[in-house]
Amino acid sequence: MIYFYPEGVNLKIDESKQIVEALLIASPEPLTEARFKAAMGEVKTKAPLKEIIDELQTEYESSNRSFFIKEVAGGFQIVTKAEYETYIKGLFTKSGKLRLSQAALETLAIVSYRQPVTRNDIEAIRGVSSDSSLRTLLDRKLLEIRGRDEGPGRALLYRTSSEFLQYFGLNSVKDLPKLREVEDILSEDQEELL
């Protein structure tokens, strides 16, 4: 059955699903609404992207596929289910993905809550040189350099990337866990003492 629309090329509902699926598989980054629109151009789909995604999701669930669609970094992405990790790990030479060190995690936490930040800002909080963790995070593309500080020395400014959101399964930086207030930490410490 063909649905007619006043403008552009029209698609059958079933084909919309196939197109979205193809885009999900071929997209180098999570498929956002904007990228989806750009890819579709003049062509109109029967339903909005989110609805088509939901339909695909239901289909994958009912047919017991090894993957599902995850909403991440403001878009959608096909990821494998956790239960297949054991097998997938075998595809990689090392033992799967490398975990971030405590130093890298602390550095990342400071950048993500206070971005954009300079290396000095990070080191002032951590009290240790953070050069090597910054380099690791840049190499893994979790951080990126965005311009320079206006102050003296014009230090490089760091911020988190969209790969960062992907890596931690976040939709946006707004989804970060709330940073605890100093007062909370203090009152808890006092309770511990009493």
Next chain:
Amino acid sequence: MLSRSHRIDLEMFEGPLDLLLFLIKRDELNIYDIPIAQITKDFLGYVELAKELKLHSAGDFVLMAATLMKIKARMLLPVEAEGDEEVEDPRTELMNMLLEYKRYKEASSAFAEMERHERPHYYHIPVAFSPQQEDQTAILEDVKLYDIMLTFQYLLKNFEEPVTHAVAVEEVTLSEQIGFLQGLLQSSPKLSFANLLERFESRLIVVVTFLAILEMLRNRQVKVKQSKLFDDLLLSRGSKFEN
């Protein structure tokens, strides 16, 4: 001599602040009212250990030890209050640093938890399969400044200074090289940075030309593309290219 209590793996601490937080917790100290003399004594023991282990962060531990000793000295001195000004506790700054660090340390464990949660999920990174791709070299459109710097560092390594005997002062300026690149881009829409390098004889010109590219990149006079990291940089006219 190191006491037994120091035989904790010092490397498990992320730095002096982390160690101080550990000591405060272990000895159930009040962070509002840190017994500076006691904690300095304990801390110094670890600093010795850090030096002995030649930890790369030993310098940071030494610096903190100096701060602790300074606070300790200030606490021993009689305070002279000037007028109505309230005298600040010499420990306040340290306390604030410890609390601020503690916030992010806590947050980092939330990150570790998110990482653990996401780890088992894998996604596919697609590779375009088309042998007749129009411009095979330009795959990475979104070249980041960091990638460009890495590539430059890599290319410069191959650029050995030739042995010359006559010493001549080379005059090359940033604006000259910008003009030079503009001229080249006017006659050809695409330029290979590696090919460009072959024309130059000294590292100085290479570096100045690279700075010219960065400057033009900033002013949107050029665009830079790269097929993969460390690969050649392909220059083309940017949106603000001046004819």
